[in-house]
Amino acid sequence: MQLLNTLYVTVPESYLRLDNDTLRVEVERETRLRVPLHHLNAVVCFGHVSLSSPLMHRLAEEGKALVLLDIHGRFKARLEGETSGNVLLRRAHHQAIDRPAFVLELARTVVAGKIRNQRQVLQRGARESRAEDEASRLVRSVDDLAASLRALPAAGDLDTVRGIEGGAARGYFEALNLLVRADRREFFSMNGRSRRPPRDRMNALLSFLYSMWMNDCRSAIEAAGLDPQLGFLHALRPGRAALALDLVEEFRPFADRLALTLVNRGQLGAGDFTEREGGAVLLEGDARKAVVIAYQERKKEELTHPLLAEAVPLGLVPLVQARLLARHIRGEASTYVPFSAR
Known part of the structure; x- marks a missing residue:
């Protein structure tokens, strides 16, 4: 399969x-x-x-x-072997990068998709919270993300769009700590998002999951015939798969959900991580294998695709989204619609 x-x-x-x-x-x-x-x-x-x-x-x-x-x-x-794909699509992709209005609109869309999915994570947490004060804090964070969404259409340049995304992310990750079970927060709370290297266990777990989503999104982009280096939201840099970074944004909250499941169900413990000299925190070998298995199992789950109106396994959604993005770049679809599922 x-x-x-x-x-x-x-x-x-x-x-x-x-x-x-x-x-x-x-x-x-x-x-x-x-x-x-x-x-x-x-x-x-x-x-x-x-x-x-x-x-x-x-x-x-x-x-x-x-x-x-x-x-x-x-x-x-x-x-990889020889580059394949539709040369006309790649030509359209390269031309789209030189159209500021197209780039700005697609960047807004990418950020909006990410924030909507982040809101769903916090909304679900607020509904399931047993602590009234924490539920109220989560609802406030959900409202803050809604305000970020409302601000996006007026963002007149990429720096403003990125600023809105960054502000939304900071509030989101602060609230994400409230979705960790109270008896596990001592070991799995975050002091903001840290990447290179991750500075705590939850950041280490998120980075590991994000890397697997990133690989799947890059593969989907290649399969659709697009150039993974040419992104819209993320700046172009040598060796950077900017378009894969764009596509993975809407899937990061799905990684967050899996991380919370693994932590809250006790499938990962404090001992599954090690701290290296300099403060880097790493997921241990056996635990990495357990996370990979959980990730592969989660990819089998079927979700209703809002645009296709049919059930699609989560693992196939990046392939669907890459093809929808290709249609938009070719001019066959007026907009790109990020994936969202309850």
Whole structure:
């Protein structure tokens, strides 16, 4: 299935080799896993993982992406074969970047989609909260996000749009602490969002989940024939997958929900994280595997797509959204509608 077509390798010092038409995973010279290559579209390696040259060549020849992330889950490199896709779409994409009004409107849309999904996370938390004072604080945060949404249409430039997004994010992450169970807040509260490196357990977990969503969004963009480097909200920089960063924004709240589920249900504990010299907090190996499994299971859940009006597995939604974005860039759709689900 397309939901399970990505192999995530999280065990340190794993070695991946080609065995006829099968990818074989070895740890300390012992075979841990065999996967037929035709079952895979991508391989994602975390940290110190080695691969044989024949395997890398075979993946490239068959158009299967190889993604290398560091132990934090931060993107390092991506190996792919020949670039494919509709050249007319890529031409339209490049031309769209030079249209300020188009860029501004799409940036507003991306931020609006993210904030709407953040509001849904907090609204759900307010409904389920057993503490009246915390529910009231969450409702106020929901109202603040609504105010950010109302401010977006008047934003006349990208810096203003980014400023609205940043202000909304700060309030959202402050409120997110209230969605962590009271008896687990000692170990899983955030003092704002920290990324490089994450400075607490919740930030480490979020960064790990965001990196997996980011990989799926980049793959979806490539599959749609778009250029992942050419974004609208995120500034263009060498080596930066700006369009993938744009697309992943609407999915970050889904990662937040999964993080809260894993923490509140006790599926992750304080001991599943380590603190390195300098204050960086990392998710441990076995816990990383548990999070990957939970992520893959969550991707199987079917949600009603508001535009298509039919049930779609969450893991396929980035592919749908990338194609909707391509339609908008080609001029076949007047607007791009970010994904939103209750």
